[in-house]
Amino acid sequence: MSAKRIVVVSSGLSTPSSTRQLADRLTSDAVDVLRERGVEAEVRTVELRDLAHDITNHLLTGFAPPKLQEVLDELATADGLIAVTPIFSTSYAGLFKSFIDVIDPQSLTDLPVLIGATGGTPRHSLAIDYAIRPLFTYLHAIPVTTGVFAATGDWGGGGDGVRSLPERIFRGAREFAELVERTDRSERVNDPFSLDRPMGHLLGGLAGE
């Protein structure tokens, strides 16, 4: 079996960012779980900050500059997406949503997704379930049931002492790895210029095709 291809999208704005840190932890656990199951994974990590201008230009012009196009192409044929965003004003970061908005709505279909989010306090943790999860459901992607929220306190002693952040990360990563192992997305042919319906079908069979 060829290696599974995982795209990691982090939309933290500062450097270094705890959003990126959470993304890396989720990735590391997911890759470990896959490896234990004998599955190799190729990981491509994307910092949306680096693509911020390209994303805006795409919104304005209708086409992606080359660097962004490359990421969109990888997503369209990925076996899994680890998506991590800070929570701003009760929802995903604007940059994160702008990125989602330039993705072809069909291109995430059947894609396993592991959602992560960061915020100042755990009071924002439900944003994963009321804001981010519906977004991926709408796009016919498959977000795993565990979403991982890391509040600032989780990085020290002030986090959840019963279900610690590493435990939640592992649980989400395991659910994600199971779906990634099973999907065949990266082997599917994906051609935006393919002709699903030749003219005979478009005209209702008049041409006898």
Add this chain to the structure above:
Amino acid sequence: MQFGIFTVSDITEDPTTGRTPSEAERIQATLTIAKHAEEVGLDVFALGEHHNPPFWSSSPTTTLAYIAGQTSTLQLSTATTLITTNDPVKLAEDYAMLQHVSGGRADLMIGRGNTGPVYPWFGKDIRQGLPIAIESYELLHRLWREDVVDWSGKFRTPLQGFTSTPRPLDGVPPFVWHGSIRTPEIAEQAAFYGDGFFANHIFWPASHTQRMIALYRQRFEHHGHGTAAQAIVGLGGQVFMRKNSQDAVNEFRPYFDNAPVYGHGPSMEDFTQQTPLTVGSPQEVIDKTLGFRDYVGDYQRQLWLIDHAGLPLKTVLEQLDLLGEEVVPVLRREFAKNRPADVPDAPTHASLVKAKYGDGAPRQATPRANRGDNLTAGSPYQDAEGGTAPGRGAAFGLASAGTAGAR
């Protein structure tokens, strides 16, 4: 090969002066631009269609008919004609009329339109855009080729015994191009009918245009209209020129930075690199345009956008002078080099008449007196092909016989 300009008919503030022309001023300016296009030796003027401000071109055939009266060689076209929200019956009538008054200098480019509210304003659903485009064009195609049409479909009231008048000039329908940025089905539609395919090209990377054209060429051959290399391809382009490259860059930048569609987005340098936009000297335009052939093959029509984003009339006329004096003569010469002999030119009325009738006399449609009996008494035209005399043939017989083999 044909060279020309196309305009979207935007009325935009000149960012260097803060002044916005009136509708009347911009309409007159466009008429001047069209006439000057012929004066400097360009071949084609194509006009967009919009139904909302800040655009003025809601009635392209009216405008093009006037331009036809003011010019003698200029080919008049559209960019694009909305096949989704216009009634195909009215399109058949309007463009046949334009063909007659222009002496066969009219063709048109069919498109779907991307202004959402136009669909509901004209009673259509944008989600049905593609099925409407397919059905409506099939009807338009028949109306120009069959004197009497019986038709029913999903998106328009049915027709029984309908004749679109006037019949196309010399019995030859206007040539049709199909314009699409990203829909493979439209490339397929163009290929199916053996029509032309026009790639807007100006807002998209070359790799995208290359794939669309390749699909169209392959399907053109599949549908039996000739080899892939013989398919009829048109490309858009966008230029701003001054003798000195840096002068062009400095002068155009405020227009670029504030332009509708892409303004306040990418830098002019990035956009120039990623799309066919050329801002520079005539030689740079020549070099970039010649490069188009490398990825779409030998093609038939090149149109440039030169009058948008608030550029003043005087500047636009200067752009036309540069195109006519320095750019197009070189392009004609260079594109002719190594062009295979069996790659056709863009069809014109003369070439289509020749293809249909050879050296014979073309059809001159001549109606009979109207007896209101198209359905039962044969053709409404004295010269109908197949020549059935009036009063012969069963009910519906002629109309349906006329359908067979018409394509």
